[in-house]
Amino acid sequence: MTALTIRDVPDDQIQTLKVRAAQAGKSLQAYFLDLIARETSKPTMAEMVARLNRETTAGVSTEDVLAAIDEARTGR
Template identity: 85%
Template sequence: MTALTIRDVPDDQIQTLKVRAAQAGKSLQAFMQDLIAREASRPTMAEMMARLDRETTARVSAADVVAAIDEGRAGR
């Protein structure tokens, strides 16, 4: 596993993270690892759009649409 160092984090942000970690019953390190894992597991908008394109591509022709409309009208 790789170590990660983040420099120049403002003191007020560190204090906020320490408080949140304590409230969650975790060390700052464990809290930050969870935060990083959660962020890394969320897909980006581009990844979500690519997945949508892959999974929702309709293969319906204009003729299919017209036929379905005509069928619906005939059933009235």
């Protein structure tokens, strides 16, 4: 596992994070690990768009659809 160092964090932000970690009953390290896990488990908008494009791309052309409609109409 990789160690991570964050420099130049303002004191008021560190204090807020320490309070939130304590309220959650966690160490600051455990609190940060949970934040990172939560953030990385959510897809970004770009990732969602790419996924939607992959999953909604049809292998059927407009011509195929129109031909199927015409075929169904003639079969009535």
